[in-house]
Each structure stands twice: as C-alpha cells, then as structure tokens.
Amino acid sequence: MELTKQQKAILDGEKGETLAKVMKTLVMYGEAFDATKMVEVTSEYNHLVTSFGLGVMDPVYKLMDTLLSEGVKSGQKFTVDPRPLDPNVPTTFLQNLVFKLFMYNKQDFYEDQLNKLGLLEKDAFTCTCYMSEVGNTPKEGDILSWSESSAVVYANSVLGARCNRNSGIIDIMGSIVGYVPYFGLLTDEGRKADWVVRINTTKKPEAQLLGSAIGMKVMEDVPYVVGLDKWLGDELNEEACTYLKDFGAATASNGAVGLYHIDNLTPEAKKLGKKLLKKDVKEYVIDDAELQRVYDSYPVIWKDKNAKPKLCFMGCPHMSLQQLKDWTDTIEENLKKYGNSKVQIPTVFTAAPAVIKKFRETDYFPRLQSTGIILSYICPLMFMNNPLCGKMPVITSSNKLRTYTSSRYYTDEEIVTQLCKGGL
Amino acid sequence: MKQFKGRIIAPGTCTAEAVVTHGGFNTLASLQKALQFGDKTAKVSDQNNPDLYGKPIAGKALCLPQTIGSTTGGLVLYCACEMKRNPACMLFANKIDSLACAGSVLASVWSDTRMPVIDELGDEFLNYVKDGDKITICEDGTVTVE
Numbered sequence: 001m002e003l004t005k006q007q008k009a010i011l012d013g014e015k016g017e018t019l020a021k022v023m024k025t026l027v028m029y030g031e032a033f034d035a036t037k038m039v040e041v042t043s044e045y046n047h048l049v050t051s052f053g054l055g056v057m058d059p060v061y062k063l064m065d066t067l068l069s070e071g072v073k074s075g076q077k078f079t080v081d082p083r084p085l086d087p088n089v090p091t092t093f094l095q096n097l098v099f100k101l102f103m104y105n106k107q108d109f110y111e112d113q114l115n116k117l118g119l120l121e122k123d124a125f126t127c128t129c130y131m132s133e134v135g136n137t138p139k140e141g142d143i144l145s146w147s148e149s150s151a152v153v154y155a156n157s158v159l160g161a162r163c164n165r166n167s168g169i170i171d172i173m174g175s176i177v178g179y180v181p182y183f184g185l186l187t188d189e190g191r192k193a194d195w196v197v198r199i200n201t202t203k204k205p206e207a208q209l210l211g212s213a214i215g216m217k218v219m220e221d222v223p224y225v226v227g228l229d230k231w232l233g234d235e236l237n238e239e240a241c242t243y244l245k246d247f248g249a250a251t252a253s254n255g256a257v258g259l260y261h262i263d264n265l266t267p268e269a270k271k272l273g274k275k276l277l278k279k280d281v282k283e284y285v286i287d288d289a290e291l292q293r294v295y296d297s298y299p300v301i302w303k304d305k306n307a308k309p310k311l312c313f314m315g316c317p318h319m320s321l322q323q324l325k326d327w328t329d330t331i332e333e334n335l336k337k338y339g340n341s342k343v344q345i346p347t348v349f350t351a352a353p354a355v356i357k358k359f360r361e362t363d364y365f366p367r368l369q370s371t372g373i374i375l376s377y378i379c380p381l382m383f384m385n386n387p388l389c390g391k392m393p394v395i396t397s398s399n400k401l402r403t404y405t406s407s408r409y410y411t412d413e414e415i416v417t418q419l420c421k422g423g424l
Numbered sequence: 425m426k427q428f429k430g431r432i433i434a435p436g437t438c439t440a441e442a443v444v445t446h447g448g449f450n451t452l453a454s455l456q457k458a459l460q461f462g463d464k465t466a467k468v469s470d471q472n473n474p475d476l477y478g479k480p481i482a483g484k485a486l487c488l489p490q491t492i493g494s495t496t497g498g499l500v501l502y503c504a505c506e507m508k509r510n511p512a513c514m515l516f517a518n519k520i521d522s523l524a525c526a527g528s529v530l531a532s533v534w535s536d537t538r539m540p541v542i543d544e545l546g547d548e549f550l551n552y553v554k555d556g557d558k559i560t561i562c563e564d565g566t567v568t569v570e
Contacts, residue, residue, distance in 0.1 A: 021533055028529045032433055032520060032543075049495045056459050059506035060499055063534055103460065147495035167498025167526030184522065219448055219492060220521055254472075256448065256492040256521060301471045385456055403472060404453050404494065 001030055001181070002037050010177060018070040022173045029170060030181020038179035039186065042143045043161065045120060045136045046078035046175040047129045049147035050168040052382050053084075053107030061106060063169065064113045067176070074118035074175040079129035079136045081148055082318065082350070083107070084382030088374055089348055090311070095388050103386055117172065125377065126352030128245065128318040130154055133354040140267055143186060145174025149258075150249035150317045150400065156259040158236065158244050160267035162186045165220075165258040185258050191268065192278045193224035193261055200287045204231040206411050207243045208399040210286065211250025213294040217284050220256035224276055229264040236265065242320045249317045250399040301406050307393040312343075312419060313380040313407065315350030316398035324351060324359050324375075328368045334420035335371060342372035344422035345395070353377045381405060425570040428549045432565040433520055434528045436540035440485040440512035442557040442569070445475040446550060448492030451500050451523065458482075458509055459500065466509040485559035486511035489550060491524040501527025505537040513561055516543035517550040542567060 003011060011027065013020040030038065050060060084104050091099070111119075120136070127148055129136035138144055140160035146152050147166045155161040164184045166174065174180040184190040195218045199205065205228075214223050232240045244262070251257035261269040261276055268276060314327070327349065335341060349368070351359065356375055359365055368375065384394060384405040394407040395418060402409040410418065417424055453470035457463065465480035482504075491497055501524065504510040510531070514524065520543040528541040540561050553559070553569050560568040 025529055025533045028533065029522075029526055032525045032529070033522070050499060054460065056507070057499075057503055059503045059535070149493070149495045152495065165495055165522045167523045167530075168496045169499045169502065169530055170526045171495075220490065253493055256490070256523075299471050385460065403450070404456075406471070 001027055001035055007038055007179060016070055018066060018072055019177065022176050025170070026173055026177065026179065026181055030183055033181070033183035035181035035183040037182050039143055039182045041076065041145045041174055041178055041180055043138045044076070046074060046076045046171060047136060047146040047148055047151050048078050048080045048168065048171050051081035051083060051125055051379065053104050053110035055103065055105045057106070060169065061110060061113065064117065068113065068116055072176055074172055075178045076175045077118050077120040078175065079120050079124040079126065079134065080114060081125065081127050082377055082379035083125045084379050086376045086378040088376050089378050089383065090346055090374070098386060098388055123353040126318050127151055127379070128320070128352050130159065131320060131352060131355060133321065133358050134352050143180065145171055145180050147171035149252035153248040153252045153258055153260065154245055156185055157248060157261065157266050158241060165256065191259060191276070192222065193276050193281060194218065194221035194278055195223040195282050195284055196277065197223045197225045198283065198285045199225065199227035200285055201291065202288055205286070205291060207246040208250045208397055209291050209295060209411065211247040212254040212399040213286055213291060214284070215251040215253070215255025215257050216294070218255060218257060220258065222259050222261070223257065224261045224263065224269065226263045228262050232262070232265060234264045238320065238322045240265065242323055245317055245320065253400040253403045298402065298409055300408055302393050302408065303391065309345045309393050309395040309418060311392060311394045312345050312347040312415065313350065313394060313396045313398065313401060314347065314415065316380050316396065316401040318355065319349060319351045321355050321358055324349065324355070324368070325362070325364050328364045330416055331371050331373065331420060332367060334416050338421040340420060343419040345419055347372070347419055348374045348376050348378070348380070350376050350378055350380055425568065426552055428545045428567045428569070430542040430545040430565055430567060433525060433543055434532045434539060434541040435563070436538045436561070437563055438485070438513045438540050438561045440483060440559055442487050442553050442555060442559050443476065443479055443481050443484045444487045444550070444553055444555055445473055446489065447473055447475060448490055449473070449486070449488045450493035451491050451497035451527070452494040455500050455504055459503055459507065464509060466504065481511050482509045483512050485513050485515060487515045487550060487553045488517070490516060490518045490521045495523060497523030498526030498530060502530040502535065505531035505535050505539055508537065510537060510539050513540040513559070515545055515549070515559070515567060517545050517547055519544055
C-alpha cells in the first residue's frame with residue numbers, strides 16, 4: 001500500500017507508539033483486501049457499533065483505556081448503537097439483578113470512555129443514527145468509517161455514501177487517524193452488482209422476509225433488485241426509506257450484505273441502472289413460494305414451541321417516527337376489531353431517543369400508551385442475549401433479532417393478530 | 425491426506441482437529457454465549473448454523489467459507505482471542521471478509537494470542553475437510569488435512 005508522507009510518519013511512530021499501532025492495524029486490514037492507498041474520512045460524524053458495557057468485554061475497554069491514556073481522541077464526534085438497558089422495559093427481579101450486577105456492570109464505565117473519546121451527545125445511542133431526528137446523516141459520496149451492519153448497508157444503499165462493513169474497534173480507528181483503507185465498497189468496481197434479484201411476488205413482499213431471503217442467498221455480494229419499485233415506487237420517500245431500513249438490516253444480518261441497489265429507486269441504480277451489473281452476474285428469482293420456503297426454514301428453538309408469547313419486541317433496527325405513528329393506528333384499529341382495549345402480550349416498541357422525543361410531542365404518544373405498548377430506546381438484541389431471556393418465548397417481526405436470539409419471527413400481520421387478538 | 429495452499433492473513437503454525445461449517449460463520453451469534461457465560465470450550469450458539477450449533481470450537485481448526493452477520497464480529501473475535509476461547513486457527517475457503525479480517529488483525533497487533541488465519545483455500549478444501557480431521561498448518565501457509 002502506498003502511504004502519504006503524513007500517513008507514513010504516523011506508522012513510523014512519530015506521533016507515538018499507540019497511534020502507530022492504530023495505523024498498523026488499518027494498513028494490515030487494508031492490505032488483506034489489496035487496498036492501494038488510504039483515503040480521507042469525509043463524513044461529519046462517525047458511528048460505532050459497541051454500545052454495551054458487558055463485563056466480559058474487558059479486552060475492548062482495556063484497548064480503549066490504552067487509547068485514552070495516550071491522549072488519543074476520535075477526530076470526529078460519533079453516535080453509538082442503542083443502550084442495552086432501559087428501566088421502562090419489563091424485567092423480573094432476577095433479570096434485573098443479572099443485568100446490573102453481572103452482565104452490564106461496565107455500562108457506566110464504558111459510557112464514560114465513550115464520552116472522553118468523542119460521543120456526539122449523551123443520548124446519541126441508536127442503530128438508526130441516519131434518521132433526520134438524530135442528525136448523523138452522511139451525504140452522497142461521503143467516505144465513512146462506520147460499523148453497525150444495518151447502518152452501513154443503509155448509508156451505502158439509500159444515502160449513496162461509501163463505507164465498508166467495518167468491525168467494532170476498526171470503526172473508531174478510522175476516526176482517530178482520519179483515514180480508511182481504499183477497497184471494497186469504497187471503490188466503483190466494488191459497488192457493482194454480482195446478482196440480479198427479480199421480484200415476482202403477487203403482493204408487496206414483507207421487508208424483513210425479503211431481506212432475509214436475499215441475504216442468505218447472496219451472502220456478502222452486492223444484489224441489484226429488479227421489480228421492487230413496483231411496490232415501493234420510484235421516490236425515496238419516508239415509506240420507501242423505512243421499508244429499505246428493515247429490508248437492509250435483514251440482508252446484512254441474515255447474510256453479510258453491505259450494499260444493495262434497487263432498480264429505479266436507490267441513488268446509484270437511478271444514475272447508472274444496469275451499468276451497475278457485473279458481466280457474469282448471477283440470478284435469483286423470488287416469488288411467493290420462495291418467500292414461504294424461507295419463512296418455513298426458520299428454526300423455532302423455544303422449549304415449548306406452542307408456548308404463549310411472554311414478550312414482543314418491535315423495532316430492530318429502531319423504528320422511524322412514521323413507523324411509530326402507523327403502528328399506533330394499526331394497533332388501535334385491530335384492538336377495536338377484536339374487542340380488546342389493550343395488547344394481549346407485553347410489547348415493547350423501540351426507537352432512537354431523538355425519535356421518541358419527537359413522538360412524545362405528537363398526539364399519537366398518549367394513544368400508543370393507552371394500548372399498553374411500552375416505548376423504549378433499548379437494543380432488544382442486547383436485552384435478550386442472556387440465558388434468562390433466552391428461555392422466554394419472545395416474538396418479533398425483526399429478522400435481525402430472530403437471527404441473534406431465541407426470539408421467533410412472525411410477519412407484521414401475524415404480530416398484529418397476536419397482539420390484538422391474543423393468538424393467531 | 426491432501427494439501428491445500430492459501431494466502432496467509434495471520435502467520436503461524438498449528439495442529440488441531442477440524443470443525444467445519446459450509447454456511448457462513450456468524451461470529452456474534454456463534455460466540456456471544458461462550459464469551460458471556462464462561463464457556464471455555466466456546467460451544468457455538470448460532471441456531472441458524474446446523475453444521476456447528478452446540479459444537480465447541482475453542483482450540484479447534486475452524487474451516488469455513490467466510491464470516492457473516494453483525495459488525496461486532498471483529499471485536500468479538502478479538503475478545504475471544506484475549507480470553508483464550510478462540511479457534512486454534514481459521515481456514516477460509518473464500519477470500520476473507522472484512523469482519524473476520526478485522527478480528528484477525530486486531531488479535532495480531534493488540535493481543536499476545538497467536539491464531540493463524542489462512543484464506544482463499546478454495547471450494548475443494550471445504551468439500552474435502554470433515555469434522556475431526558487432523559489439520560496441520562505450515563509456516564508457508566500450506567494446510568494439510570488428514
């Protein structure tokens with residue numbers, strides 16, 4: 001890799017041993033992908049994936065301490081993934097004890113480290129940092145050093161920014177030196193599509209199910225999706241962006257997709273169209289039967305497969321303001337239909353603190369409250385990653401949450417019926 | 425016995441028993457429980473991986489196409505190395521992905537644990553190797569399966 005004089009000076013230790021190790025890490029990372037150079041990070045803010053103060057993640061906190069003790073700071077302010085705990089979310093006495101004393105006993109310590117390194121503001125904890133209410137929205141063409149698979153795929157695909165699927169720790173290292181290695185999704189060639197995915201369904205496909213099917217098929221390749229504009233339109237309006245947020249999160253967690261193109265909709269597909277296709281492109285056709293096959297393939301790992309759900313999580317990734325409003329309407333309508341006044345399963349909707357703040361200012365908030373649904377900024381994934389929650393029959397329409405936890409996936413429609421009727 | 429030649433991502437030699445996944449290795453989903461709850465054998469907790477679910481991978485030669493899933497993947501791998509719950513080596517049929525690469529590099533630069541990592545071993549490697557095979561890695565990146 002060819003480094004500039006300034007980059008080489010950092011690598012050679014002229015700015016201290018720790019910064020030299022940070023640069024060495026990024027150079028080695030880039031060289032594995034034949035990166036020829038380092039390029040400047042141009043986004044205003046960074047986004048980090050590690051938000052949780054898990055006691056056992058000591059190696060991460062020690063590394064952060066090493067950086068801080070050398071006076072190293074992130075060159076950019078940053079947002080971070082959601083907090084793992086929220087007192088509003090119902091827990092048992094035992095769960096509470098385990099969370100605070102055993103699992104997340106380093107939360108305050110780690111948040112203090114994040115503050116010192118450059119946290120944007122005290123509540124900058126969400127996986128949907130790109131939402132306007134949060135304010136970490138990169139411009140088209142910006143070079144990022146982000147992590148968080150759902151945010152990276154959104155930034156690349158919907159916003160047209162350029163970012164590799166960076167890991168936690170690598171993310172902040174890019175901000176510290178101000179450069180990232182130039183490879184993969186940063187390059188024009190790396191953004192070309194390996195797959196054409198044809199949507200031949202008879203109705204609008206469930207975003208999280210479609211994303212899952214594509215992720216499992218293409219893994220880390222770039223898919224070019226044809227026929228989805230029939231259902232989403234050709235404008236990136238709020239509805240389309242919300243759909244793509246959930247779709248992308250599923251492609252990234254059920255596979256390893258970092259960028260997708262939607263024909264006639266996403267920025268690069270609109271500009272370049274089929275020129276984005278590689279020569280030897282593969283094809284995947286998705287119809288109703290294929291989506292059903294994918295749905296039926298999900299394992300149910302509850303001890304009692306017929307157990308009545310004890311909790312429902314919606315909002316992984318975090319919900320948008322419009323989603324919260326739409327779900328409030330839907331839940332109200334269906335409670336009325338089934339003759340109930342409150343949801344029949346304890347339910348938590350999750351969203352960014354800034355989105356929750358806006359939602360509270362609307363008349364939807366008291367209406368949602370009256371349905372019995374709890375609104376939280378928590379990360380449901382982090383909440384569920386323990387043996388106590390692992391035994392709970394939890395339902396969700398998030399394919400990301402299903403992938404990483406024992407929660408069971410249902411379509412949005414099935415979730416509505418479960419919540420409002422009390423069963424399917 | 426068969427030999428395969430790949431590209432060295434993290435150097436080193438090693439002899440270990442193979443555990444094989446033909447689907448992507450979801451690092452967070454696979455290792456989160458082992459790291460959180462003191463399982464030194466690192467039994468895989470990813471319900472979506474029928475090849476590995478419930479099998480211990482600490483000290484084994486993990487043979488895989490690539491890693492998938494959350495971008496915590498690299499730091500999870502780094503933590504596994506620091507906590508000595510990592511595979512003895514990682515052998516990729518495909519070109520290494522960015523998350524596994526980050527984990528390997530972080531372990532290599534910031535940790536004392538040595539976990540050899542070889543990629544681009546090819547589909548034939550993954551078709552040939554079976555659970556329980558003896559894997560030997562030489563200094564030059566040659567992988568022997570027997």
